Amino acid sequence: MNKTKRFALLCLVTALFVSIIAGCSGKGSESEPSSSGGSSEPAASATSSDAASASANPFEEHMDISVSWWGIGAAFEGQDEIIQKLEKDFNITFKAMDIGWDNYKEKSQVWAVAGQLPDIITHSITNDQPATYNEWISQELIKPLPDDLSAYPNVQNVAKAEDVQGLYRDGKLFAIPRMTYPNTDLWAIDRAIYVRKDWMEKLGIKDPTSFDEFKAMLKAFTEQDPDGNNKKDTTGITMNTMGYLKNLFIPAFPQFENGGWVKEDGKWIPYFSSKQMDGVVTQARQLYAEGLLDQDFAVQKAGEGNQKFYQNKAGAFAIAASSVGGATGVKAEWEKNNPGENFFDHVKLLHLWPAADGTVYRHTTISWWSETMINAEVDDKKLDRILRVYDWLLSPAGKEMFDYGIEGKDYTKDGDKITVTREKDENGNFVDLKKKYPSMDVISQLAQWRNASSIEDSESNRAALGDDVVQFIQDELKWQMDNAKPIPTEFGIYTMSTPGNDKIQSIDFDDDFTRLILGKEDPVKQWKDIVKGYDSKGLQEAITEVNAEMTKQGK
Amino acid sequence: MNKIANRQLAKEILKNRYLYILLLPTVLYYVMFHYYPMYGVLLAFKEYHIRDGILGSPWTGLSNFEQVVHQPDFWRAFYNTLIISVGRIVFEFPAAIIVALLINEVAKAKLKRFYQTVYTFPHFISWVIISGIMLNFLGESGVLNQIIAAMGFDKVTFLTDPSLFRPIVFLSNMWKEVGWSAIIYLAAIASINPELYEAAYVDGANRYQQMRAITWPSIRGTAAILLILAVGNTMSVGFEQIYNLYNAGVYETGDILDTYIYRTGFTDGASFGVTTAVGLFKAVINCTLLFTANYTVKKLGGEGLV
Numbered sequence: 001m002n003k004t005k006r007f008a009l010l011c012l013v014t015a016l017f018v019s020i021i022a023g024c025s026g027k028g029s030e031s032e033p034s035s036s037g038g039s040s041e042p043a044a045s046a047t048s049s050d051a052a053s054a055s056a057n058p059f060e061e062h063m064d065i066s067v068s069w070w071g072i073g074a075a076f077e078g079q080d081e082i083i084q085k086l087e088k089d090f091n092i093t094f095k096a097m098d099i100g101w102d103n104y105k106e107k108s109q110v111w112a113v114a115g116q117l118p119d120i121i122t123h124s125i126t127n128d129q130p131a132t133y134n135e136w137i138s139q140e141l142i143k144p145l146p147d148d149l150s151a152y153p154n155v156q157n158v159a160k161a162e163d164v165q166g167l168y169r170d171g172k173l174f175a176i177p178r179m180t181y182p183n184t185d186l187w188a189i190d191r192a193i194y195v196r197k198d199w200m201e202k203l204g205i206k207d208p209t210s211f212d213e214f215k216a217m218l219k220a221f222t223e224q225d226p227d228g229n230n231k232k233d234t235t236g237i238t239m240n241t242m243g244y245l246k247n248l249f250i251p252a253f254p255q256f257e258n259g260g261w262v263k264e265d266g267k268w269i270p271y272f273s274s275k276q277m278d279g280v281v282t283q284a285r286q287l288y289a290e291g292l293l294d295q296d297f298a299v300q301k302a303g304e305g306n307q308k309f310y311q312n313k314a315g316a317f318a319i320a321a322s323s324v325g326g327a328t329g330v331k332a333e334w335e336k337n338n339p340g341e342n343f344f345d346h347v348k349l350l351h352l353w354p355a356a357d358g359t360v361y362r363h364t365t366i367s368w369w370s371e372t373m374i375n376a377e378v379d380d381k382k383l384d385r386i387l388r389v390y391d392w393l394l395s396p397a398g399k400e401m402f403d404y405g406i407e408g409k410d411y412t413k414d415g416d417k418i419t420v421t422r423e424k425d426e427n428g429n430f431v432d433l434k435k436k437y438p439s440m441d442v443i444s445q446l447a448q449w450r451n452a453s454s455i456e457d458s459e460s461n462r463a464a465l466g467d468d469v470v471q472f473i474q475d476e477l478k479w480q481m482d483n484a485k486p487i488p489t490e491f492g493i494y495t496m497s498t499p500g501n502d503k504i505q506s507i508d509f510d511d512d513f514t515r516l517i518l519g520k521e522d523p524v525k526q527w528k529d530i531v532k533g534y535d536s537k538g539l540q541e542a543i544t545e546v547n548a549e550m551t552k553q554g555k
Numbered sequence: 556m557n558k559i560a561n562r563q564l565a566k567e568i569l570k571n572r573y574l575y576i577l578l579l580p581t582v583l584y585y586v587m588f589h590y591y592p593m594y595g596v597l598l599a600f601k602e603y604h605i606r607d608g609i610l611g612s613p614w615t616g617l618s619n620f621e622q623v624v625h626q627p628d629f630w631r632a633f634y635n636t637l638i639i640s641v642g643r644i645v646f647e648f649p650a651a652i653i654v655a656l657l658i659n660e661v662a663k664a665k666l667k668r669f670y671q672t673v674y675t676f677p678h679f680i681s682w683v684i685i686s687g688i689m690l691n692f693l694g695e696s697g698v699l700n701q702i703i704a705a706m707g708f709d710k711v712t713f714l715t716d717p718s719l720f721r722p723i724v725f726l727s728n729m730w731k732e733v734g735w736s737a738i739i740y741l742a743a744i745a746s747i748n749p750e751l752y753e754a755a756y757v758d759g760a761n762r763y764q765q766m767r768a769i770t771w772p773s774i775r776g777t778a779a780i781l782l783i784l785a786v787g788n789t790m791s792v793g794f795e796q797i798y799n800l801y802n803a804g805v806y807e808t809g810d811i812l813d814t815y816i817y818r819t820g821f822t823d824g825a826s827f828g829v830t831t832a833v834g835l836f837k838a839v840i841n842c843t844l845l846f847t848a849n850y851t852v853k854k855l856g857g858e859g860l861v
Contacts, residue, residue, distance in 0.1 A: 106821040112605055113827070139606045232704070233696065295695035298802045299714045304690075313696065506819070511803035518715050518804035533627060 059091040063385055066095040066118035067446070068108070073098040075442045081406055083439040090389050101302070105129075112141055117375045120386060120446075124370035126167055126175050130495060131502035133167075136373070137174050143374040143383060144172035152387045154394035158448075163366050166495025176390060177368035180449045184364045188480035189455065189473060191247040191257075191363040192321035193237070193350040194330065199226035199315050209353050211251065211283055218292035221315030236292035237316040238305040242510050244318035245297075247363060251353050252279040254361045254487040259509075261493045261546065268493070268547050272509060273531055273539070278524045281516055285523040298514050306330075310337040321349060321476045322455050325469040327432060344468055349476055351483070364486035366494050372447070393447035402444035403453060403460045405433050420463055430463045490555070493546060500541030507537055596838075598831035619832035628806075629833065632815035635808060636837075639721060639797075640789040646725045648785055650733050652778060655740035656766060671741070674734025685731065686799035690714065693723075715804035724809070728796055739781070743774040779852050787845030790837040812837050 069075075076083060076096040087093055097118045099107050104123070109132075111117045121142070125133045136142050149156035158164065159173050167175055181187060200206075200217070203224055208214035218236025220226070226234060239245040246257045253276035255262050262274050271277070287293040294305055294314060309317035310333045317330075324330045331343040338346075354360045372390070374383055392398050400418075404411040410422040410433070425431050434441045444450050454461065455473050462470050493501075512530050519526050531539075568575060594609065599619055601612040623629050654674060661667040677685075692698050693713040700710045713719055751769050760768065794813035801809040812833060820830035 109821055115605075136605075139604055141605060235695070295710070295712055296690065296714070298804045299690055299694065308696075508803075508818075511806070514803035515806065518712075536625065536627065 058384065058388065059089075061091070061381070063092045063382055064095055065092050065120060065382065065386060065389075066097055067120035068097040068099050068104075068118045068122045069442050069446065070099055070101055070104065070122070072096040072442050075438045078438050080437045080439050081409075082401070082437040082443055085401075085406070086389070086443060090385060090392075092385060092389070112136070117141065119375050119378050119382065121373040121375060122370065122446075123373060126177060126371045126495065127366070127369055129505055130497055131505045133175070134169070134497050134502060137169050140376050142174050143376045143378055144174050145176070145374070145387070146383070147172070149387075151384075152391035154391045155387055155447075158394070161367060163491045163495070164368070166492055167371075169497070175371040175373045176447065178370045178372065178445070178447070178449055179368045181367065181452045184367055184486065185481065186452060186455070186477070187364045188362040188484065188486070189321035189477050190451070191244060192319065192476070193247065193352075194309065194317040194319065194347055195350040196221075196226070196312075196315045196346060197348040198346045202226055202228075207350065211353070214248075214353070215286065215290070215292060218287070218316065219290065222292055226315060227312050233313060235294050235308065235314045236287070237318065238294035238308045238314040239297060239317065240306055240319040240323075241302045242297075242514070244320070245293075247318055247352070249280045249283060250361050250363070250487065251355045252283055253277060254355055255489065256280050257363060258365045258487055258489060260487065260489045267543070268490070268550050269543055270504070270539075272507075272534070273543075277527055277531075281523040281527045284513070284517050285519070288517045293517070298518055306333065310334050312338070316350065322451060322473060324472055325454070325465040327435070329469075331469060344472065351479065360484040361487045362480050362484035364489060366491050369449070390447045393443070398444075398447075399453065402433075402440065402450060403458070405436070410436075418459065420460065429466070432464060490550075492553070492555075493550075496546060496549060498542065498545035498549065500538045500543075500545045503538035504534065504542045507534055507539075596831060596835050598828050599835040600832075601828055603827040615828065619826075619828045620836070622829055623832050623836070628810070628815060628819075631807070632810045632812045636790055636792055636811040636813075639724060639809075639811060640792045642721060642725055643728070643792060644782075644785055644789075647729050647732070648782065650729050651736035652740055652774070654733050655737040655744065655774070656770060658737065658741060659744050659770065660762060660766070671734065671737075674737065676734070677731040678735035680731070682795045682799040685727065689723075689727065689800065714800075715802060717805045717808040720801065720805040720809040724793075724796065724800065727800070728793065739777060740774050743777045744770055747773045783845065783848045783852055786848035787841055789844050790841045 073096050076094060083094065095118070097111075099122065105128075108117070108121065108123050125136070145155075145159065149159055155176060158176060158179060161177075161179070164173070164177055167173060167177065180190075199221060203220045203226055205217050205220060208217050221234055221236050223232070225232065237245075237248075250257045253271070253274065255271045255274070256277065259271060261268050261270050262276075263269075264274055284293075288295070294300075294308060297305060305314075306317070306319070308314040309330075319330060326332065330347075334343050334347065335341065352360060374386060378386070400407075404418060404420060405422055407413060410420070412419045412421055420430060422430055422433075422436070454465075455477070457470055457474050516523060516526055516530065598609055598612070600614055600616060601609070601619075602615045603609070604612045607613075658667055658670050658674075661670060690697070694700070695710060695712070699713070704710055711719075713723065747769065752765055755765050755769060790812060792811055792813075794811070794817070797809060797811050797814050798817065801814065816830045816833050820827060
């Protein structure tokens with residue numbers, strides 16, 4: 001008996017052993033095609049002998065293209081008609097590689113190290129970590145775009161935009177910046193303070209015209225029981241993320257809000273070194289120490305603060321004006337928590353008071369956020385295909401599809417006149433295209449953010465968002481254009497690459513600012529100490545180098 | 556002579572070949588996942604170029620270490636790691652033993668199992684969930700603060716107050732892990748010969764005396780080994796817990812080496828060479844402490860690990 005049993009055991013252990021080895025080595029070989037981006041290479045070499053026919057039909061050869069995007073896995077899973085059309089038109093198959101909003105930087109870094117970056121890399125290093133952008137270029141991880149982009153006119157337009165020039169390295173562009181708006185004016189509605197106008201009326205508060213009045217309003221929200229439930233359970237202001245809260249300090253120090261550099265005493269310095277920070281840190285500390293700022297802001301993850309506003313626990317809320325509409329927008333979420341009430345009867349936008357120079361300033365920044373980069377392993381043929389896809393995504397034809405869906409099915413076209421024919425939901429509104437086609441959200445924003453499309457006063461927006469939402473956004477935009485000026489910003493320094501300026505990107509300003517707000521010692525003194533600590537991270541070198549460069553440019 | 560010994564060894568191995576084969580997957584696991592990746596520590600002495608790989612990147616001597624020791628944040632993290640680790644050994648380590656002894660004293664078997672299950676259960680909840688629960692519980696509008704406010708006191712910012720962060724870390728980890736850590740002691744207690752207790756009972760020993768004279772000496776060896784292991788892990792004090800619980804407000808008392816490495820390496824984009832240097836530094840200290848603790852336990856007459 002023993003022998004058979006032992007033999008069986010031996011077989012079992014061997015099988016286990018072999019499967020472990022196989023499992024491990026399998027993983028290794030699996031990763032190779034994507035690292036070399038070469039799944040299409042055999043095909044490429046096969047057809048390269050026949051260059052003439054390839055040039056006749058640029059889409060003849062089928063290609064697999066891997067692409068990363070936030071939540072792309074779920075969006076591409078259903079293979080809806082939008083993605084099918086794109087894949088068919090360009091004879092490609094997309095391989096989705098998922099990244100998350102919380103971890104995309106880490107994930108891309110790990111892919112870079114493991115040699116597993118996708119062909120189309122979605123990242124935000126040109127904005128957030130220019131030092132990493134430079135490093136990836138010098139380590140040849142990403143591929144430059146061709147010098148001559150005339151075959152892809154829409155991509156060329158992006159590459160020629162004024163502030164994009166700062167992304168060229170030795171005359172070559174290594175990224176397609178994902179433009180947010182067609183012009184920097186539209187940034188004005190990317191920041192806003194929502195406020196409960198019903199609470200203001202109840203407590204007899206007028207629109208604040210200074211920080212002190214604003215503070216007094218928040219104090220009333222906190223202490224005078226605006227919701228009338230006889231409980232002291234309301235707070236002054238909450239936020240989506242720290243970035244939106246900064247809007248509040250524009251009057252104290254405009255460039256603090258967009259992280260710009262300022263010229264002070266004849267020298268360019270980053271905003272955090274400026275004397276004007278004294279006002280910001282004092283105000284921010286006051287809000288927190290007096291219990292007017294959401295006391296949990298430092299521990300909440302992005303979006304968790306929103307709930308306090310939706311659930312009537314906060315009187316003011318910092319997020320984008322353009323976030324009002326849509327299925328998960330501020331209006332929908334608020335109404336979900338307050339059934340039967342109309343959002344616009346209770347909430348309005350608060351406009352900021354003038355800065356020390358008497359001017360009202362509004363948010364503005366560089367014209368893109370995040371970018372597409374091409375894996376260095378991608379060959380020229382595949383690069384051509386990717387650029388053709390991008391050129392189409394940026395074209396008017398692309399926009400039409402993203403606005404209206406599929407022609408003949410979701411809309412009809414007679415000359416320039418478009419009639420929306422897609423189905424309606426139970427409330428009589430046209431169904432959301434992004435719900436109908438889950439891949440739409442990704443594909444429509446791959447080359448360019450769709451923010452501008454979603455805020456324009458168009459037939460498709462009125463159909464999808466409702467008249468009141470479109471009007472709300474238009475009114476706000478008009479107010480900002482009529483009454484406020486963009487923050488004076490030296491855009492060139494955002495993308496300026498010097499050893500010191502690259503190095504100070506590792507400064508985690510938001511963490512330090514959070515610490516300051518929560519701190520107990522004198523805020524101005526504490527801030528000075530924090531900035532002194534930046535010297536060890538290369539601050540002085542950065543200032544010297546940036547000034548040398550600015551002098552060269554005559555600024 | 557040697558030949559005979561060798562032949563005998565070979566014979567023994569052949570005789571027990573099936574046991575060796577059973578051991579093989581474990582050995583293989585360690586070689587593949589723990590020893591083979593070890594060459595990565597080379598990065599601590601290199602400037603990492605992604606394209607050139609770990610072996611191909613150029614050597615830079617000790618410059619990564621130099622860079623590390625000049626960072627004030629590093630020393631803060633180093634200091635916090637030591638404090639939190641000592642706190643864990645002082646507060647958390649004995650807690651499991653106490654819980655095991657207490658559970659053992661519960662007379663009814665059913666009740667004993669009930670307590671054991673209740674204490675063990677939190678071990679299976681991930682820190683991500685627990686951090687969410689804690690925010691609901693300890694946040695500004697959380698349950699605890701509502702009680703405090705109802706009693707007429709000022710609300711407490713539990714989660715952003717640097718002086719409260721470490722106690723919260725110890726307490727929450729104790730809540731989560733104490734039942735799980737007690738299992739090993741309960742197992743040791745279960746293996747004690749009941750005749751010993753019967754004899755003690757006949758001799759007139761009360762419950763407390765039985766615990767001191769029988770139970771504790773029987774689990775002391777287990778406790779010593781676990782203590783050595785805990786000391787050997789001094790510099791690794793629970794990344795998952797700290798990462799999920801901390802925030803910029805409590806870096807001062809809560810930022811440990813692991814979170815520091817993670818933040819600088821991945822989020823702020825510092826070089827991998829620098830963060831590997833921090834990791835290596837940590838490992839060397841861990842190793843030294845392990846041997847010191849082992850030596851001390853042996854000197855005190857206990858049984859060591861090596």
